[in-house]
Amino acid sequence: MKVKVVNLKKSYGNVKVLDGVSFEVPSGKLLALLGPSGSGKTTTLRIIAGLTKQDSGDVYFDDENVNNLPPQKRNVGMVFQNLALFPNLTVKENIAYPLVARNVPREKIESRVNEIVNMLELNGLEDRLPSQISGGQQQRVAIGRAIAPNVKLLLLDEPFTSLDLPLKDELIDLLKEIQRKLGTTTIYVTHDEYEAASLSDYIATLLEGKIDCFGETFSVLSKPCSEKSAKLLGVSNMVTAKVVGFENEYLILKVGDYTFKAKADEKIINTKEVKVLIRPNNLELSSESGFNATVEAVNLVKDYVQLKAKVNSNFVKIYLEHIDKFHELKKLVGRQVKLKIKNENLVSLVEFI
Amino acid sequence: MAKRSKVTVESLALIFSLVALIFLYFYPIFLLFFNVKLNEVFLIIFDPYIQRLFLGTLIQAILSTIPSVLLSIPVAFFLSRYDFRFSKELSYLLLTPFFVPSFATAEAFIILFGNNGFFNFIVKLILGKSANFQILYSMNAVILAHIFYYLPLSSLILQQGFSSVNKDLEEVACLASANWLLMAKTVYIPQVLPSFTAALALVFVFSFISYSTPLLLGGKFTTVEVEIFSTRTQSSSLTLAFLQALVTIFFALILVVYREKSYVKSLSYRKVEKKKISFSNLSPFELLLFIVFVTVVFLELLPVYVVIVQAFSRVPVFIFPTEVSLENFLKLFSFDFGFGLSFIKVLLYSLSIAFLVSFTSTFLSLLFVFSYIRTERLRRFFSPFFFFPLSMSQASLAMSLMVAYGLSSLKLYGTWYLIAIGQISVIVPITVRIIEVSWLKISNEVYEASMTSGASRLFCFLSLELPQVYPSLASSFLLSFASSLSEFTFSNFFSTFNVMTLPAAVYELIASRNLGLASSLTSLIVVSVMVAELFVSKVLGTELRVI
Amino acid sequence: MIKLSRKQALSLAILVILLLASILYLNFTQQKLESSLIVYGPEGDEYFAKALISAFQKRFGVNVTYVHYGMGAVDICNKLISEKNAPQADVILGIPDFYSKVVVNSGVLDTFIPNNLSLIPKAEVFDPTGHVFPLDKGYILITYNSTIIKEKNLPVPSTLDDLLNPAYKGLVFYQDPTSSGTGLAFLVWVLSTKGETEGFNFLKALESNIKFHPPGWTSSINALKMGEIAIGSMYSTDVGYSEVPNLTTTAEVGFVYREGIALVKGAKHPNAAKKFIEFALSNEGQNLVAPYNYMYPVNPNASYSDIAYAPIPKEVVTFNTSLSGNVTQWLELWRREVKSQ
Helix, strand or coil: CCEEEEEEEEEECCEEEEEEEEEEECCCCEEEEECCCCCCHHHHHHHHHCCCCCCEEEEEECCEECCCCCHHHCCEEEECCCCCCCCCCCHHHHHHHHHHHCCCCHHHHHHHHHHHHHHCCCCCCCCCCHHHCCHHHHHHHHHHHHHCCCCCEEEEECCCCCCCHHHHHHHHHHHHHHHHHHCCEEEEEECCHHHHHHHCCEEEEEECCEEEEEEEHHHHHHCCCCHHHHHHCCCCEEEEEEEEEEECCEEEEEECCEEEEEECCCCCCCCCEEEEEECHHHEEEECCCCEEEEEEEEEEECCEEEEEEEECCEEEEEEECCHHHHHHHHCCCCCEEEEEECCHHHCEEEEEC | CCCCCCCCHHHHHHHHHHHHHHHHHHHHHHHHHHCCCHHHHHHHHCCHHHHHHHHHHHHHHHHHHHHHHHHHHHHHHHHHHEECCCHHHHHHHHHHHHHCCHHHHHHHHHHHHCCCCHHHHHHHHHHCCCCCCCCCCCHHHHHHHHHHHHHHHHHHHHHHHHCCCCHHHHHHHHHCCCCHHHHHHHHHHHHHHHHHHHHHHHHHHHHHCCCHHHHHHCCCCCCHHHHHHHCCCCHHHHHHHHHHHHHHHHHHHHHHHHHHHHHHHHCCCCCCCCEECCHHHCCHHHHHHHHHHHHHHHHHHHHHHHHHHHHCECCCCCCCCCCECCHHHHHHHHCECCCCCEHHHHHHHHHHHHHHHHHHHHHHHHHHHHHHCCCHHHHHHHHHHCHHHHHCCHHHHHHHHHHHHHCCCCCCCCCHHHHHHHHHHHHHHHHHHHHHHHHCCCCHHHHHHHHHCCCCHHHHHHHHHHHHHHHHHHHHHHHHHHHHHHCCHHHHHHCECCECCHHHHHHHHHHCCCHHHHHHHHHHHHHHHHHHHHHHHHHHHHHCCCC | CCCCCHHHHHHHHHHHHHHHHHHHHHHHHHHHHHCCEEEEECHHHHHHHHHHHHHHHHHHCCCEEEEECCCCHHHHHHHHHHCCCCCCCCEEEEEEHHHHHHHHHCCCEECCCCCCHHHCCHHHCCCCCCCEEEEEEEEEEEEEEHHHHHHCCCCCCCCCHHHHCHHHCCCEECCCCCCCHHHHHHHHHHHHHHCHHHHHHHHHHHHHHECCCCCCHHHHHHHHHCCCCCEEEEEHHHCCCCCCCCEEEEEEEEEEEEEEEEEECCCCCHHHHHHHHHHHHCHHHHCCHHHHHCCEECCCCCCCHHHCCCCCCCEEECCCCCCCCCHHHHHHHHHHHHHCC
16 A cells, blocks of 8 residues: 655644655555654654644545544554553453454454464463563564554554664564565654664655655665755765866765765756765775875774774764774774775765855 | 544543533532522622621631641651551551541540540549530631541642652752752752642632531531521522632632642652661651651541440440440431431431442543543543532532522422432542543553554443553442442431431431430441442552542 | 453442342332321420321321421421422421411411311410411420539529529530520520510620530430530420439529421321321320420310429510511521620
8 A cells, every 4th residue: 555645734832843744655665764853753653643633734545535534444553662552451362452443253363363473473472461571572462463454554653762682673674574574565763774774665854844855765875865864864974075077977076185976966067065975884994095084983883893083174984894803993093094985876965065 | 535423432422421510510500600699699798797707717727727737747758758567558547537427527526525525534634623625616626627637638648749759859969968958948848849739728628618527516616618508598598608609619710720730740750769667777757757657647546436436335435435335236226317217228228329329420430531531632621620519619519409400390309319419519520530540541552552453432442441440440439439428418408308318317416416326327337438448548549639 | 352250240230230229229218208298397306296196197097207307496497498399298396486487477388277276275376377386385494404513613593694604604505596496495585584685685695604505405415414514494394304314493484485386388198287287286196295295285185294293483484575576587696696706
């Protein structure tokens, strides 16, 4: 089922939470809606679910306007941030709840619940209450309840925020697998760019009540459309470069002695300088050409070595995968190095001066 | 495009709730206001006697409130901060006087402070035979009885305040080496102030509208409520009832505004963890608090004890029973209550009315809460609204019900319906509060999760909300039952030969100083009420909220 | 999903059964009472009324229920007045003579001529309108607890003015005239003796010796027993009453208190009600007055040997007919200016 939202607006008193949100999720795809706290992600989700009424704007499910459809009739499954499991019902009953509410025949409920329990590896926990199972198991139950009635749309509101990393990764993988298997259109709200990147087919960034960037995950991540979205997506390296030429749809740019190219949509004749975004894992140490940079710090981030360096007056970060070379790289602190762009096609131009 | 259905289960419940509210409160009060002439109102306002009456009632209420609340501070503080063996049981016992009917307290006072009572025995022992401790049948007796009666309520409200103090602030002040005075000024007082003010306000209002205590112990001192009852056959009584209704509605308005602006917010702080203490290693301060606490509990239970002991004694009692016998109880069975009714009939009447009132109150409260709990705007109106009937003059309400249903074309006067309607109107505000507090614990997300699961509102209520509020329903039922059994005002106003309740019977026995029989009847009510109270306290604990 | 445990289902079933039982009981018993002849009266007359009723029931086979309310005769009269639009009673007895005008003027009584009215001397009839018929009479005296007087070494009170003695502080009483016929009788006694203005001045001065006003006769007896009160107005037949053995009097002066019986307007059983009133005035009915009510019968054919022990006051005060007789106003004045000083 295709989901489209058009120009959603919502205010709470004087506070404008959504100021014209529009996007479209193709059928069977997973959209990650990414934004900082208070940006209106949850509000957008709640409007789509029918739990909150928008001030203006439309929501379409397969070209049908569902503005006036109550939540019970939208055939949507939702996983809440706090899970909202029914404390007085067992695991089996929680999963079966939407089926019972829809008057599905008992035999079908039994078989469907068993199917979900197996899918989510909840065997043996069916008769336990939510208070008697672990956090990770509760998450699975919440997902199970949401997908039990073969919904057309699955909505998830930062469901894994409170989990520790290994459990989060495990559940993200599980969710990905289930979503692909069921082919359910999914909208996943998060403020974590890693979650967004690992789960989604599409990403939309929500900033100041509006969609800033929207597109397939790869293109949004590789070439964020704005500086703010780039920061949100973890693309934090920005360098000011001089424009020295234009050739075959590429701008020739120079930072110090280092010349590189970046794809531009149109020939910018009078532009003198541009601000350029380079992903941290699109830079590498070079002995030949590159940005002249002074290494400020070398840290371990997850299983990467992160190098923090100063290029002119800008700080850049680069991720190097040589975790075993951490101690060696640490000796570079305070020294001059050269940083070279690995793939010029992944460089984004964000501002023309 | 599918249209949202306008008629929902909630809207039907809301309509029914509004009809019930109109029936119970708005229509009778409107009729009361409508039946009063403006010139009579002015006459009464400028009548020196009526002015003296209001002033006396006000002074009595103020003098009842201040000591009651002040004395409850150490008790509330101790219960909210310290955990010790039997602390729960003692705190339930402390609540007992609040549940026990006020006429039982009055009865105990007559026994304890009478010319030949225990206190005068001690006074005569110390000061000689001619000495006499005269406190009964005066404003002082009413004040003292109110202090006894409302101290537990005040303690309950203050406990909720003391246990909601922001522990983080406390710790910050401690780390900043703040002394006790500074801590009190910057941490405790600002955070406890809402509860303190709420306790003052509530005790004041209840003392102002108190009825049975001034009736039994006031002697020549009369309050407005008693005056309304005494003059109920005269047209001036309706005007006085109107005036009293206005005054108490005004009080209630102030309370409601204050409640919404300050009190409710103050309860949202994290609960303080209680310190475990054992009797073998109390600090001097803790020991002092403990002694005060135990003394207060003892004094609070003394009236209940005295009434029960008197019930089992053939002769007037000091403190301990002298001639123990079941004579008073046995006499009950042969006593004619003057309505051609035997004790068994009166008992069955009371129990029947109590059942009906409990069932109806609980059901209505459930309906009310269901209709507004999930809609923020409605909740903001209804939740404080129910405080009005709680703090309104019951005598005025009784007069308005008499006008609306008793003597109108419905002619309900002389039937049990009028007593039941009166009792329901004053019990529902309390049961609504109990159910609402419990219901609010169910997160909105659970409700939304059920909606997105395709459940209808009714299905969500039956499958999720009802099982979780069930303990509060049981508590409401029991509390209603106990309240109905011991309800006095409406019984007194509306009883006829057709219907007589236990409290009306007790009143007649107390007023005619037949204390042996009165005690036996009262002790039956008290024991049933205490059993109900124990259950309610166990289930709700200090979450039993009146305001 | 919507499941009830066995315990819950059982509880719910019991609840519903109890509910239905309650409704049925309340309605069923109510109907039963409505088939009775209802007689209103003060609590103090209950003993007599029941004897009267029992004899009446035996004679006529009519089911009668006696209803008393509140603390005294004025209370039950007020209750009757408050029920004007929905009368519950058929007969009311114990109407004090000086309150009868209030009750008659309120329009809650009906007139008729009892067949045996000729048995009652005209001098005993106090209501000229023919609504209220005389039932019995008695004397109000100043009585005192001799033990307490002796213990405290106090002078013995004999007259109304004696009651003002400051030595009697906290010991004096008279019943609340707004609820008690006995109390109202005392008020009228004072006004009949001293006039309205002086009478109220006297009552105001007397308040300083009074702790509280018992609401009726029964509460006075019990309060005397408990030692809460010691000197005040009671009936001559209370002296020597076994429940208060120390109660005595000098019987210097006393006031005549009369009670009446009447037919209620709108009575549901008017014929039975009339029969009851006639029975109350008959020799048989009046013979019950002395032994059961400790009052004097108005029918000269009836015996009062049972109360022959009671002292007769040396000086007898009757209701001063030159007074305004505006009892409602007197009671209002008493409440406002005497009681609430």
